[in-house]
Amino acid sequence: MKYIRYEKDGVPCRGIIENGIVAGFELSDVRILPPASPTKIVAVGLNYIDHAKELNMGVPIEPLLFIKPPSSIIGPSEIIYYPPQAKRVDYEAELAIVIKKKARNISAGNAEDFILGYTCLNDVTARDLQKKDGQWTRAKSFDTFCPIGPHIETDLDTSSLKIELLINEEVRQSSSTSNMIFDCKRLVEFISSVMTLEPEDIIATGTPPGVGPISVGDKVEVRIQGIGSLVNSVGIR
Numbered sequence: 001m002k003y004i005r006y007e008k009d010g011v012p013c014r015g016i017i018e019n020g021i022v023a024g025f026e027l028s029d030v031r032i033l034p035p036a037s038p039t040k041i042v043a044v045g046l047n048y049i050d051h052a053k054e055l056n057m058g059v060p061i062e063p064l065l066f067i068k069p070p071s072s073i074i075g076p077s078e079i080i081y082y083p084p085q086a087k088r089v090d091y092e093a094e095l096a097i098v099i100k101k102k103a104r105n106i107s108a109g110n111a112e113d114f115i116l117g118y119t120c121l122n123d124v125t126a127r128d129l130q131k132k133d134g135q136w137t138r139a140k141s142f143d144t145f146c147p148i149g150p151h152i153e154t155d156l157d158t159s160s161l162k163i164e165l166l167i168n169e170e171v172r173q174s175s176s177t178s179n180m181i182f183d184c185k186r187l188v189e190f191i192s193s194v195m196t197l198e199p200e201d202i203i204a205t206g207t208p209p210g211v212g213p214i215s216v217g218d219k220v221e222v223r224i225q226g227i228g229s230l231v232n233s234v235g236i237r
Contacts, residue, residue, distance in 0.1 A: 001016050001017075001117075001153075001154045001155065002016065002017040002151045002152070002153055002154075003015075003016060003017075003035060003116070003117065003151060003152040003154065004016070004017050004022055004032065004035060004150070004151040004152075005032075005033040005034065005035050005036075005037075005075075006022060006025075006027075006030040006031060006032050006033055007030060007031040007033055008023075008025060008029075008030045008031075012033060017151060032075055032076050032077070032149060032150055032151075033075050034073050034074065034075040034148050034149055035075075035098070035119050035148060035149050035150070035151050035152045036098045036119070036148065036152065036200040036202060037070070037200050038070055038073075038098075038099075038198070038200045038201045038202045039070065039198045039200075039201055040067055040068075040069075040070065040195075040198075040201055040202075041067065041068040041069070041070065041072070041073070041146055041201075041202045041203075041204060042065060042066075042067060042191050042195070042197075042201065042202070042203050042204070043065070043066050043067070043068055043094075043123055043140070043203075043204035043206075044063050044064060044065060044182070044187060044203070044204060044205055044206045045064040045065075045066060045136075045206065046060055046064055046181075046206065047060075047063065047064075047180055047181050047182055047205060047206025047207075048175060048179045048180060048181065048206055048207065048208045048209065049179045049180075049181055050175055050179050050208060050209045051175075051179075051206070051207060051208050051209045051211075052181070053209075054209040054210075059181055060181060062182075062190065063182050063186075063187060063190050063191070065191065065194070066136045066137075066140065067137075068123070068140050068141060068145065068146050068204070069141050071141075071143055072124075072140070072141055072142065072143060072144065072145040072146035073146045073147075073148060074144050074146070074147050074148075074232065075147070075148070075149050075150075076147070076149040076150045076230055076231060076232070077231060077232065077233075078144070078147065078232060079144065079232065079233055079234070079235040080122075080124055080144050080145070080147060080214070080220065080232050080233070080234045080235070081142075081143065081144045081234075081235055081236060081237050082214075082216055082234060082235070082236050083126065083142045084236075085126070085129065086126035086128060086129055086139075086142075087128045088126070088127045088128045088213050089124060089125065089126050089127070089213065089214050089234075090124070090125045090126075090127045090211050090212060090213055090214065091122055091124065091165055091167070091172070091173075091211065091212065091213075091214050091220055092122060092123035092124070092125060092165075092207035092211055093120070093121075093122060093163055093164065093165035093173050093207055093208065093222040093223075093224075094120075094121045094122070094123050094163075094204045094205055094206060094207050094222075095118060095120070095121070095158065095161065095163060095177055095184075095205045095224055095227075096118060096119045096120065096121035096148060096202050096203065096204050096205065097115055097118060097184055097187065097188065097202065097203040097205060098115070098116045098117050098118065098119060098152050098200060098201075098202055099114060099115065099116060099188075099197045099198065099199060099200065099201040099202070099203070100113075100114055100115055100116035100199065101114055101199055102196060102197065102198055102199065103188065103192045103196070103197040104192055104196045104197070105192055105193055106188055106189055106192040107189055108185040108186050108188070108189040109185075111184070111185035111188035111189060112185065114188060114192075114197070115184070115188065116152060116154065116199075116200075117152040117153050117154035117155075117156065118152065118153050118156050118158060118184075118224075118227060119148055119149060119150075119151065119152050119153065119227060119230075120148065120149060120150070120222040120223070120224050120227055120228070120229070120230035121146065121147070121148045121202070121204050121222070121230075122146070122147040122148075122165075122220065122222050122230065122232065123140065123145075123146065123204050123207060124140075124142075124144070124145040124146065124147070124214075125139050125140055125145070126138070126139040126140075126142065126145075127139065127213070146204075147220075147222075147230055147232045148202065148230070149230050150228055150229070150230055151227075151228070153226060153227045153228075156226045156227070157226075158177050158183070158184050159177065159178060159183070160176055160177060160178040161176065161177045161224055161225040161226055161227075162174070162175075162176055162223075162224070162225040163175055163176065163177060163208060163222075163223070163224050163225070164222070164223045164224075165210070165220070165221065165222055165223070166219075166220075166221040166223065167212075167214065167218050167219070167220060167221075168218055168219050169219070169221075172210050172212055173207070173208050173209065173210035173211070174208070174210065175208030175209060175210075177205075179208065180205065180206065181206075184203075184205060187203055187205060188203070191203060214234050215234060216234050216235060216236055217233075217234060217235075218233065218234045219231065219232075219233055220232050220233070220234060
């Protein structure tokens with residue numbers, strides 16, 4: 001199933017997409033909202049083998065975690081705003097896990113019971129500030145730096161999905177989730193051993209190789225096989 005959050009006549013709603021229709025409306029007749037409303041976004045760094053090779057870095061022995069705030073979330077077709085403090089802002093296409101129910105100390109074998117589904121995510125990053133600060137909080141946390149959507153796909157085998165990012169229709173990232181170092185179940189196990197995951201919390205599972213800059217005026221698209229396409233533009237306030 002495809003779960004969606006949308007707004008019709010100013011009223012936020014939830015529904016299921018069937019044959020391009022939600023609650024009797026064409027998707028073009030509603031405003032699509034971010035598909036989840038999390039208490040936190042837990043992101044994973046360096047989780048693709050091909051990305052580690054690209055950076056000439058060793059494979060992590062356990063997941064590398066950081067947090068993005070819920071205030072960074074935007075939905076499909078919304079604008080990624082280039083902050084005045086940054087000189088370089090990068091895209092990072094990622095598969096996102098959406099949590100179904102409260103999860104604490106969950107085993108990988110039981111992880112599917114706690115996963116609602118999956119969606120597309122762009123872990124937008126102020127790369128120059130990341131290097132300047134020596135840690136990631138500011139660089140990852142600006143408003144609009146976490147586009148997600150367009151919906152949550154519940155029926156998905158994530159072991160080998162094509163994942164791409166396009167800038168103005170040109171492919172910049174292209175890989176497969178089969179290159180993940182830690183798969184989705186292992187990530188739920190590891191993260192839930194550290195912190196309690198709440199319903200609709202998001203796990204951003206890492207980005208493949210090919211990360212690079214975005215510019216004002218760009219069209220940025222994350223495509224993941226079995227889910228669809230998340231499109232945003234880049235602007236300034």
